[in-house]
Amino acid sequence: MTSTLRSSGVFDIIKQFGQWGSRTPGHPEYGHTPGVEVTTGPLGQGISAAVGMALAERWQAARFNRPGYEVMNHRTFVIAGDGDLMEGVSSEACSLAGHWQLGRLIVLYDDNHISIDGSTGIAFTEDARQRYEAYGWHTLRIDGHDREAVAAAIQEALDEASRPSLIACRTTIGYGSPNRAGTAKVHGEPLGAEEIRLTKENLDWPYEEPFIVPEGADQPLKTAARKGQAAHAQWRELMAEYEKAHPDLAAELRRAFRGELPPNWDAAMPEFDGKPLATRAASGQTLNAIIGNNPDMLGGSADLTGSNKTITSGAKDIQAGQYDGRYIRYGVREHGMGAIMNGLSLHGVIPYGGTFLVFSDYMRGAIRLAALMNQGVIYVFTHDSIGLGEDGPTHQPIEHLAALRAMPNLTVIRPADAWETAVAWKVALQNRATPTALALTRQKLPELARDKAEGLANGAYIVSDAPDFQAILIASGSEVSIAINAQKLLAEQGIAARVVSMPSWELFEAMPQSYQDEILPPAITARVSMEAGVTQGWERYTGSSGITLGINHFGASAPYETIYREFGLTPEAMADAAQSLL
Structure with a gap:
């Protein structure tokens, strides 16, 4: 490349x-x-993101195209290798590409039978072409060194309208090298001076100096560039006419690709009735309120729609030939969902996708690339703690919040009630250069302070204060209400405590030091934190003199109230910890 x-x-x-x-x-x-156009180092991620790009093209075509004005009508090309097809994420994404009949997706598969360990015969012996046919793809097999065969295969793929195409190009890795061609050594090792000399001799390459591009050798590329420039000029002319005929749509299209939100994006926000509400349910209500004013949003779930509360009222599913919906059924494919959302985001879409927080592990590779590429993907991670109860330790996330917080350029938000959840969605939508992970509860939580919830945007804020406070109680999510009850217990003992809701470390640490010191005054060292997960990292806020309460072991199967009590996540435990510091 x-x-x-x-x-x-x-x-x-x-x-x-x-x-x-x-x-x-x-x-x-x-x-x-x-x-x-996309970061593709980890194998399988590029081809999977391309599925998202191809889907975005069809979705935006359904939204923006009008008779005589096909402003969205391009194809998505991929060059992939054996390793890409081995990775499970590509299987997840390409299965969906076949299901969706993305006929404008064309993959040139470099079928050279070599991976780093040697011949693919030691681990990869299935017929990949037949596998892709089973996915619903159109497939071809050609000699990848025969330019005419490659051109003919691409043309056949271009003519295939209803199926994505996989062109298996049989090639020899290191072609031309007398001693390294067709071996794993040529994959990641330099040829060396002598083998370079022999290769040049074998290929009749007369130039001894490296990095030489002979005069005229770039003509095929320049010819292709001129064709591309001419095609782009035609598209610009079409776009100019489109802007005259459909000015509002044209403005929307340009705004979407600039990554800007609509002017009225937050005009409709939810109202809550004051009753206890799970933050996953509050998230669903927020989505219903905001999605009408945010036409770039495209949601979905990895087969947990009812649990994640990610579908909005009246939303149509995206299916083959029906690309005008607002909801994607990803099936049980968390990693594929993450990679596809990266492709959607790169194509001017605001994607959000739901699964349980514990399954964020399945999609971590895709989340990391979203962070590396500065893409504003939104992850709706519900069932965020032992609070999910009877499903037990296999489904109870313990280390997951810490693992996500360890990732650079990822904003993790764990709201404490319905109002914080609504603000969390506003923050996520405004974070166009940062992916956002929302950690949401299964269990109902009491409503806290509506008039203070906007403080979530600062990462941490004072949710309940006391004059001349002696201790600070810090918590996130479902544990904030526990901290407020601990504050009341301390007050009964004559101890004044401040309660800080800290839904997002990343947002808090982006604030000026003066704000951080206002929320957590350095002079107050009696600090206790509580979160229903590993305590790792909380010491940066409690300080060396403080106490961190959490769970540094796996969970258990029981009603969540019992688990909280047995694991010591109670108002009494937090109050006792604070008292011990005074």
Whole structure:
């Protein structure tokens, strides 16, 4: 890819490949290297994101195209290797591509039978072409070194309207190298000076100096570039006419691709009745309120729609040939969902997808790439703690909040009640350059302070204060109401305590130090934190003198009230901890 971009004149910095400060890193990085449309280092992620791109094209075509104005009508091309097809994430995503009949998706599969360990015969012997046919794909097998065969296969794929295409291109890795061609050594090792000399000799390449592009060698690329420029000029002319005929739609299209929210995006927000409500339910009500004014949003769930509360009233499903819906049924494919959402986001869509928090592990690779690419993907992670109760330790997330918080450029928000949840959605929608993970409860939580909930945007705020407070009680999510009850117990003992709701470490640490010190005054060292997960990391807020209450072991099967009591997550335990520090 890098050599092709260099030969096509996009840049001339290939000599710095993989070096400090270079724009040509060891693997393609979106936003870093010109011409790179998606970060694809981890195998399987590129082809899976491409499924999202191809779906986005069809969804936006259904939304924006009008008779005589097909402003969305392009195809998505992928070059993938054996490793990409081995990865499970590609199986998840490509199964959906076949189900959705994404006929504008074309994959050139570099079928060279080599991976890092050696021949693919040691671990990858199924007929990948037949597997993709079973997914509902149109497949071809060709000699990947025969340019005419490649061109003919691409044309056949272009003519296939209702099925994505996989073109299995049988190739030889390291083609031309007398001693390395067709071996695993050529995958990641330099050929060496002598083998380079022999390869040039074998290919009748007369130039001894490296990085030489002979005069005229770039003509095919320049010809292709001219064709592309002409096609783009035609599209710009069509777009100009479209803007005259449909000015509102044209403005919407341009706004979506700029990554801007509509002017009235937060005009409709939910009203809650003051009754206890699970934050997953509050999230569902918030979605119902805001989605009408946010037409770029496209939701879904990995087979947990009823539990995640991710579908909105009247939303149609996206299915084959029906791309005008607002909801995606991903099936039990968390990793595929994450990767597809990356492709959707790169294509001007605001995607959100739901699953249980414990299953965020399944999609971690895709979440990491969203963070690396600065994509505003929104993850709706419900059943966020031992509060899910009887389903037991297999489904109770313990280490997951800490694991997500450890990831750079990911905003994790764990709201404490319905009002905080509504604000969390506002923050997530405004975070267009940062993915957001919402951690939401299964159990009902009491309503706290509606007039203070906007403080969530600051990451932490004072939810309940006391004059001349001696201790600070810090909590997130479902444990904030426990902290408020602990505050009352301390007050009965003549101890004044401040309660801080801290739904997001990342948002709090982005605030000025003066604000952080206002919420957590350095002079007050008697601090206790509580969260129904591992205590790792909370010491940065409690300080070396404080106490962190949480769960540093797996959960148990029982009603959630029992589990909280048995694991010591109670108002009494928090009050006792605070008292012990005074």
